[in-house]
Amino acid sequence: MPQQHHEHRPDPHRPDPHRPDPHRPDPHRPVLLDVRDLQVEFRTRDGVAKAVNGVSYSVDAGETLAVLGESGSGKSVTAQAVMGIVDSPPGFVTGGQVFFRGQDLLTMAPETRRRLRGAKLAMIFQDALSALNPVLSVGTQLSEMFMVHEDMTRKDSRAKAVELMERVRIPAAKDRVNDYPHQFSGGMRQRIMIAMALALEPDLIIADEPTTALDVTVQAQVMDLLAELRREYDMGLILITHDLGVVADVADKIAVMYAGRIVETAPVRELYAAPAHPYTRGLLDSIPRLDRKGEQLYAIKGLPPNLTAIPPGCPFNPRCPRAQDICRTDRPPLFPVAPGRTSACHFWKETLDEGQR
């Protein structure tokens, strides 16, 4: 995909993702979404699973942040906490702030927060088949956004629903508005999810693995549509994924998560050029590459840690090829590596140097 969206905002110095940045272009206008030191835990029968342990990131209007991580890294839970849809119990947000245009969502009155949900922040889920209500027609599910948030009449909102379906390029939208989710193909269903998120032209969209459940050919179409609509509406986008291929095309910056923490943040091209964390490096090295044909493909050894018992020190140390004694005792903070870049590795410098290929 062409990276046109970089052209209208060529400034390479993006706001630091984990704390307010003094270099922000307009200090009086608060950043769109600013997550600070977020903590989420799940109290299960087998103990307390610390799913998110002090995650900070920010996204501004027109910006795309990719959050990258394995299953259980806490990337989805962070997003759910931002949306306020963590299953509780067993999940509890135990600390941190989530500023949306300067207002803390976590301390807001539930009713105020509800009015923001769907209208100002919207979410696209991975599996549209289960995320859409099976017994309501897609028209009903789309139009209720307008009925609830904008007090539109049933008839007007129905017309808006058709309009939305056309917007996400569903063929014969008028005839299909009364169909049920199971009557659509996977790609079309995901388009309906996207239409639902776009309905009220929100400022921020969180897309949780929006293409994982789709066929490879459909994946590209849906990603293209999403990127195009994001540009058109000038929204902020948080793209949660485990697919580095998707990230490279659409994201401006990347946050890599591991065991409920951010281990590296960087502008997308800098991260690809030279990762500053051994985990990121492992991820990049395990991409099959045409120019390294015949070599053995690299794989990170071991398993992600049990979240009820995260190892002391650096959580990645049991799997890290670079681990030293200090990694087993001292938890590395996010070291500033370069403007707009951080890494939670004691040996970020060495990792970075080695990566200058």
Place this chain on the structure above:
Amino acid sequence: MPDHGPLPPPDPDRVTPPEPEEIITPAGGGAMSLATSEAETLEPVSGKARSLWSDAWHDLRRNPVFVVSALIILFLVLIALWPGLIAGGNPLTCDLAKAQDGPAPGHPFGFDAQGCDVYTRTVHGARASITVGICATAGATLLGSVLGGLAGYYGGWWDALLSRLADVFFGIPIILGGLVFLSVVPSGSLWPVVGFIVLLGWPQIARIARGSVVTVKQNDYVQAARALGAGDRRLLLRHIAPNAVAPVIVVATIALGTYIALEATLSFLGVGLKPPTVSWGIDISSASVQIRNAPHMLLWPAGALSITVLAFIMLGDAVRDALDPKLR
């Protein structure tokens, strides 16, 4: 490509298992995949693998509902076997002069319409209920799970036939069927009642067993065993039965409770057990006539009956919760 060196030595206190398992597997098409599963799993990986049964047992022992109901059932079985343990008297020795009297020394529950000791009769009534319950459940479960299991395994016309046959039995209201059946066969003892309950009870078990076997049959390990040349017999006994039996056990436990209630209902209607057999249903029936004058005559056998049924249903419920982790 730089050399990453060996892994750090495995630490026995770490939860991360030192298996050479490759979590990060390359996916085709140039894109890489970090995870094999599509959704983020929040359930933490358990320290050691536990089987369904040991997991269930682990839960059950800590479930007060299970402990209480199991103790009640143990007690009931004991007094069904040896009622003399706690009630030395003879339930059939009655003194009409004391008919409908309230509690007296040595007779804590009072006397019934015939002047029999309500306490002794209530204790001795457990035997009939427990015997009918256990025998009927054993019969219905055996018949139902064999027929249902085979239908689920082989499918085809045998399955269709069995399903229609089960429908035929479901079409008959059970109390009604009992009234008709037991009024035409020589009755009064336990066995016609047991026979009737087995006759109308097996389709329910068969339906559960069939569904369970159909589900298990589709599992990969069964297909694998079949591909490796395991015969029908081996597949059914070694691979399918152990994995399909859980729902049957749950339903059978709950059914045991309802069968006891059914026996009492049929005895109450006058077609189940008949005197001189001592049964809660009969006692409740005769006490019901006098309920306005002497409610205690009804209260004790009715309470005993309800607690017995409750114990079995609670046991089944607790077992279900333990075996079906979906609804925790």
Place this chain on the structure above:
Amino acid sequence: MGRYVIRRLLQMIPVFIGSTFLIFFMVYALGDPVAALFGDKAPDPATAARIRAELYLDQPLWKQYGHYMGQILGGEFGTAFNGQKVTELMADAFPVTLRLTLVAIAVEIVVGIVLGVLSGLRRGRTVDTTVLLLTLVVVSIPTFVSGYVLQYLLGAKWGWVSPSVSPEARLDELILPGVVLALTSLAYVTRLTRTSVAENSRADYIRTAVAKGLPPRRIIGRHLLRNSLIPVVTFIGTDVGALMGGAIVTERIFNIHGVGYQLYQGILRQNSPTVVGFVTILVLVFLMANLVVDLLYAVLDPRIRYA
């Protein structure tokens, strides 16, 4: 849809024949209808033989059954023990039992669904645990116990309701019997609703509804209940047939002259036409209720499309 209905109706035929034949077999083959006609007296052999021939009892069983069913299709159900036509008994009894059943269903719907939704939404809390335990207790108390106890307490001791029901069986008199009849099913409806609500409240589409910023009332009413009540509605549908056939005990306790009462009389007096005739109608009601439920399923759940 039309084809599906026809297929289902065709499937019902063997079940109908099977169920009625089973009852027919028990009454006519295991019992002795002729001896029953004479009560305690021994019939003289010539009369007995004549009656047997009239009733086709000298024919093989399947011919007897065929003859009987032929008569039933012609509206001829035979004569009850007191000389009344069985069809007359039915005309009196079925409306009464139908009213009783409707009261019971109403109780199930109102109380069962409310309790089930409450406990399902508060899964694991005190309300939930209490309701669950209560349903187990209710299921464990046999109808004839709860019937007598409630009749004694509410009717005789506290005088809140009339303890017995007049022959007309007015609706207000049927409230207590209706509750007694409903109790067991009520517990099932509660548990089924609770399980269904609890399961669906964790479904992805509920999370979507929350993420859409819908108000809680709409999430529960429109998204959660619409899905959760599908199995409950189907259970209640099948229960109509089951309750009508299961009302024997309740009708006996409250002396209601409905289907159960007539059947009980028929069985006690070994009057075969009454028993087989009533059971035939009950089986028919049961099968029809099941068919309606199947069709209702398709209406409620668009994922189910009948070929």
